Amino acid sequence: MHTLARTPPSSPFDPATVTAVPGRDDDGRHLRLRIETRRVAEVVDLTASLESFLLLSGVRYGVLAIHTLHTTTAIVVNEQEPLLHGDLFRQLDRLAPPTLAYDHDDPTRRVVNRTEAERTNGHAHCQAMLLGSSASVPVVGGRLMLGRWQRVLFVELDGPQERQVCAALISSGRG
């Protein structure tokens, strides 16, 4: 299960690893993915992992719900094009700037959900809420119904961290 990289996290040639976590959520219709991100902000393409799971399931028609388990990450369906991802992060940093002071990050005021290793990540929470935590993609003929440029993307906004995504497959009971 250990897939830690040997190259430094900042390397552009060292993308996040995606691993299916076996034995969890095990009705054969739920998938748990573990994602080790490498950068502060990073987009990880989950499409191939999700398609493999679909193939194994044997389900031909239905919906796949993809849901991140974290409050500073997001799921979006868009293009897997690295320059675009840089554009997206630049826009998000204009919308909820990391340089602003967020009350969420103020140790003199914060009383709820405090931990020892509290991260300064108010901006990442706000950015994550703008993008959304889940997507629902139709399944048709055993495949994700995606347009030509669409991929299912995990968006890290407060990395690098070890992350998890859960996908739930619902069959329409037909075909």
Place this chain on the structure above:
Amino acid sequence: MHTLARTPPSSPFDPATVTAVPGRDDDGRHLRLRIETRRVAEVVDLTASLESFLLLSGVRYGVLAIHTLHTTTAIVVNEQEPLLHGDLFRQLDRLAPPTLAYDHDDPTRRVVNRTEAERTNGHAHCQAMLLGSSASVPVVGGRLMLGRWQRVLFVELDGPQERQVCAALISSGRG
């Protein structure tokens, strides 16, 4: 069914009330919640109400779709931390400022969907569209599959008002 508060709406100690509405949508797989918000902008944690419904349903594997019935509210999955909610509202007020003039609020131009008591809420519609009206959360072992800090949150953007949320539970037919 009446749960009106006796303290003024501005009180920080008087959170919104959440009530399940019985006898609606009654196939045992749909839940209707009534939410009385107390402030202009407010976050209401729906997680406990949704978990109670799940328990009663007996469904162990599937997906729960949570959907607000209003155009100036949103559903997000994020942290239940009051300072963060203040941060979010401040960012949303930068993105779609309540102080701007919206054509939607211009009685000299508006011809569609006009009512007697039209609210000035163009900004709240825009903010709601940025956050999104629904979330889909996997159900695993009879519980919402939520990460450590995740809660299902209703976001009021044009309150106080009486609001409703509908949740639909789909079983994967397994387990």
Place this chain on the structure above:
Amino acid sequence: MHTLARTPPSSPFDPATVTAVPGRDDDGRHLRLRIETRRVAEVVDLTASLESFLLLSGVRYGVLAIHTLHTTTAIVVNEQEPLLHGDLFRQLDRLAPPTLAYDHDDPTRRVVNRTEAERTNGHAHCQAMLLGSSASVPVVGGRLMLGRWQRVLFVELDGPQERQVCAALISSGRG
């Protein structure tokens, strides 16, 4: 199938056409809609088409997942009010301005997913990710569970183009 308009695309009286595409995704629980948009930015109300499909399906309880097949369009649930749509587009153009230079649109740097007729649309991708690519709406008593002002809206952000939307209906297996 040809429904091309005879009036110029800029006419305010010439809305986008929505056509169900027969013989696709044909388990009776999936709908494919073809949408011909007429303007650069445009909102198209899909509610009537989705309701017709629901009626034909005979499904009374469940969830309808509506998913766009494009990376520069979005699905939102909000009000069908033209002035509000103008407000939304103005706010989106502040959040991810079409006038900015996006790396995604830089032919000297772009190496991934390049096509002959590459559009300058970095801003439209970013706007689409802020709005979201899908919505999940509960189905109750054979109808979409929508609030008084809610409609299911397709949002064009890089038109005019021919577009497609896929909807997947999942029955709760009850009622």
